[in-house]
Amino acid sequence: MKRFLMVCLLLSVWTGPVRAARPDLNARLQPTVFALTMVMIHDVVNPPAASRFYTYCLLGAHEIVAQHQPNGISPARLVRSFKPPTLDKSKPYDYQLAALYCMLETGRLILPSGYMLADEQTKFLAELKGHYPEAVVNGSVSVAQAVAKQVLAYAAVDNYSKLSARLRYRPTKTDGYWYPTPPGYMEAIEPHWRTIRPMLLDSCGQFKPKPPVAFSRDTTSAFHKLMQEVYQTTKSLTDEQRFIASYWDCNPFAINTSGHMSIGFKKISPGGHWMNIASLVSTKAQIPFDQAVMVQSVVAMTLMDSFISCWDEKYRSNRIRPETAINRYLNPRWQPLLQTPPFPEYTSGHSVISSAVAEVLSYLIGDQFSFTDTTETIFELPERNFTSFRQAAEEASISRLYGGIHYRDAIENGQEQGRAIGTFVVEKLRKAGVKPPVE
Known part of the structure; x- marks a missing residue:
């Protein structure tokens, strides 16, 4: 017994305190x-x-x-x-x-x-x-x-420091062109973003989308039909469509006005929403730490280049927003469900970035990977279930029509633009030897 106690005592001396x-x-x-x-x-x-x-x-x-x-x-x-x-x-x-x-x-x-x-x-x-x-x-x-x-x-x-030295963007009141919208009438956001150095793409114009439907005041024109679709859709939204629009709003510039008082509501950015989705699905898929960091990094780079590509087109086409067009040519009292963001309409940023990231995550995590998105719960919106990344991207894209802030061609051509970017990134990953951590 004494020998046993002596051995225990010696062990406690040798091993020292046990770390938690x-x-x-x-x-x-x-x-x-x-x-x-x-x-x-x-x-x-x-x-x-x-x-x-x-x-x-x-x-x-x-x-x-x-x-x-x-x-x-x-x-x-x-x-x-x-x-x-x-x-x-x-x-x-x-x-x-x-x-x-x-x-x-x-x-x-x-x-x-x-x-x-x-x-x-x-x-x-x-x-x-x-x-x-x-x-x-x-x-x-x-x-x-x-x-x-x-x-x-x-x-x-990367040219970011030069942005403030560039010529100030001045909107024009010419028919068909973007102009600041209520309630804030903010200046255009990042009109020179196309000059930022891309991370993965060769240039800002590498995936230039199809041109937008030409503006026309003719009531039989293709543009008038697009404008009418936004107007009529927002007049007959279901509760589900309203929720989808709010869920994917992600507008850091949201302002609520009451009389002469304006109150800003801080929200997560569209890219921040997808970064959190990347975190959530990496956890669900039980991806090891090193690979999870890689997934987050590649998603971030895809987002950055998608915004550069999208903003290149936005300030090339400089297209009028539905709110401005409908107020001028259909109904001066009409308001969209969502607040119109302060930059030109074509292509839809949500469509481009969501479609690009969906392709990348489909490669890295899985083509039919179902997940629960809890990103918006801190903004008092419930969690939402998706069967795949592409389904989430589709919903994020069409939410902009429900919100009354994009025409259909900006959404669909933006999706095509984003898928092309995402496919390019995936091919670049393959060539570099980056294999999916989930197979």
Whole structure:
């Protein structure tokens, strides 16, 4: 008995205190990306800019995990003129901790109110106490900070900094052209976004869509039929159609007016909605951490390039919104269900980005992958079930007709444009050797 007690005592001395189970880093990925989303909602970041921020915040994390996989494929194999950051491996670190911290650090440095992420960083490090040696945590932070700085240097030359120096966009009152809409009559958002350097595409005009139906005041014209369809559809919406329009609204610029008072309602951007879907389905599919980071990064890059392609066409065709056209030529009192976003109509941004991301997720996660989307629950909308990514993209696209803010050709040609972008990205992934984590 004494010998047994002595052995137990010696074991307790040799092993020391037992560390508690380490945090599930896979479970930490979605909240980390959503922390970026919350800052963007706070800042009322416009949709194209949000996609750019997501891309750079995920790029460094993608590179870190790629360099620690046996057959890791660096984003440099996919991204134009991107050189892989050099990692300092002289000190101990955990690459997955570094990847998560790198997302927050890049966001802290690049977002307008990035300072808000400092609390998230402190919270994350507090969660690691007692689970990882202090030297490993410190080393992980150092690696993350170094990579974030290299990503910011790459981002600094994508032409974003030159946007404010370009000529101010001036709308025209000529028939058929976009003009600011009520209630805010805001200036056009990002009229020079086509000048931003794409990540995966060769150029902003690589997937130029079909031209829009020509504007005409002739009541027998194709344009008049499109305008009438929007007008008549919004007059006879079902409860389900109204809900679909609201569910996919994702308008960071929404304003509610009462007399002389205007109140802004902050909402998630369209890209932010799809980023959260990517997080949710990665969790459901039980994708390992490294591959889940890659999925998020590729989705972000697809969103960024889709917005560049879409905005290239928006300010080329400069097409009039249904609200302006219907008020001028059909009914001056008509109002759309949704608030009209402050930029030209053609093509539909929701249609382009949703269709592109649906193709990418169908390749990476699964062609018929069913999922429950809980993204909008924080905005007091119920969760919604989808049988596939393409079904969700179809619904997001047609929601713009129900909302009264897009004509059908902008929706359908936008879907075609987005599918072409998504197919191109998938082919690029295949050629680089990126295999679906779910097969």
